[in-house]
Amino acid sequence: METGLRSDQYDVIEKHTQSGLDLVEKYVKFAKERTEVEQNYAKQLRNLTKKYSPKRGSKEEQECRFSSHQSFLDILNEVNDYAGQREVIAENMILNICLELSKYLQDLKQERKTHLSDAKKAQQSLESSYKQLESSKKRFEREWREAEKANQNAEKADQDINATKADVEKAKMQAHMRTHVAEECKNDYAAQLQKYNQEQSQFxxxxxxxxxxxxxxxxxxxxxxxxxxxxxxxxTEKLVMPIISKCLEGIAKAGGNTNGKNDSLALIEQHKSGFERPGDLEFEDYSQGINRASSDS
Amino acid sequence: METGLRSDQYDVIEKHTQSGLDLVEKYVKFAKERTEVEQNYAKQLRNLTKKYSPKRGSKEEQECRFSSHQSFLDILNEVNDYAGQREVIAENMILNICLELSKYLQDLKQERKTHLSDAKKAQQSLESSYKQLESSKKRFEREWREAEKANQNAEKADQDINATKADVEKAKMQAHMRTHVAEECKNDYAAQLQKYNQEQSQFxxxxxxxxxxxxxxxxxxxxxxxxxxxxxxxxTEKLVMPIISKCLEGIAKAGGNTNGKNDSLALIEQHKSGFERPGDLEFEDYSQGINRASSDS
Incomplete structure (x- = not known):
């Protein structure tokens, strides 16, 4: 006979719920590491845009009057915004997954502990009840054996021609008393048994x-x-997809804004004062005086 | 007077086209580094999914009969596919931007070099023509001065009463000869000037x-x-957006596939043989024999 839950059954429930908790814990860790990857990615993108952005007042910044350069700057800004969106993903994962589930996990662990402890208590209570039953059963067995012996003694005295009436009376009293005790033990055992069976059924x-x-x-x-x-x-990622799409649109738009013709015109406009073309050189006639002298001769 | 392009003008064109080339080169480098960021990001995502994927034949793999665990596995697979798409972005950027523009940049450098060298050659040719003009102009000036001197000598001899007829004739011959040479130089200068003005205009x-x-x-x-x-x-990124969206859908779907009720039923089904409940304990009546003895007395 066994008491309580079969140990394998109890283990199954305990293990299964533990495995559920472990999975939540694992998932939280996974999400946390994903946010680290995301943050690292964003950081690298930000470093990249910073590295390629022109310094204030630099020659490169002045070049940005040309659309080709300005568009590149626009792209850097869009990539920077893009990085920002990856950070938003990371932050929202922390909030909506890691913190949320971590908090829930604590409650869950507490709840599971309470249920398992209730099960343990119920089992211990049933076991203690069983021990009481066993002991009252043993007492009943022992007392009946004693009563049986006392009855046999009384019978023997009754049939013994050498026994005094007093001896017989004494033996019968003894037998009666022991039988009474034994019957009380039997009743106690019966009551304990009923109590145990009720408890077992309840359990x-x-x-x-x-x-x-x-x-x-x-x-x-x-x-x-x-x-x-x-x-x-x-x-979390789907939510920022439209903004990421806008960043990509912004990059494509920056490409579309590049206008080499306008850049040429801007360059020509800026430097057109330099486009002076010299006229023909004039003939310098050193022979004017001589011609006269020669014609004079 | 200046020859050729004004040097500042030439510099402007040279610098502007150089700045254009530099921008292409810079953009190629930027795109290259972006692909490295992308590849690094993909690698980290792959490492993450690998780290959290159950080992073959492990306890965790067996847990995947429960939807909660299976869905997590599905998510890992989707994140892995997601990483693959980031790699596609990186590869396509290398192909469509870095390689394409690098190749183009080489042609561009060569073309610019050719145009600038043509400009230099034209300028040098005009300069050399100008030098010829200057030298023929100087010769003309010098020769006319000589011819003037010879003419003055001839005039002087003509008016000198002490001069012999032969002296006068000789001086006149000399003046005539030098005037002839000077006129040839004048014609040469005129021709050179015309040639130069044509060339300058052409330039x-x-x-x-x-x-x-x-x-x-x-x-x-x-x-x-x-x-x-x-x-x-x-x-490049927009192109994979639908596939990335599908990965996200797959993750959301994995969430939707999680069914705790079914998992419970599966667990119960698997272990139901263990759910045996013991019946009531029976009363063990040690008093049977004694009762008889007692009732016999």
Missing amino acids: YFTEMPQILNKLQDMDEQRAVKLAQGYVSFAN | YFTEMPQILNKLQDMDEQRAVKLAQGYVSFAN
């Missing part, structure tokens, strides 16, 4: 099913909450 | 505008090509 058909149902509800609730965390993982 | 109104137009076309073409590279930067 197996009410208490344990209730606790197991609570653990099951808890585990199902855990699965629901974790599923929300899973969905949150996707939604 | 300023045909050659240099042509070269500058070519450089301008080249730079505008460079801007167009770079703008394509800018747009490509956005498009």
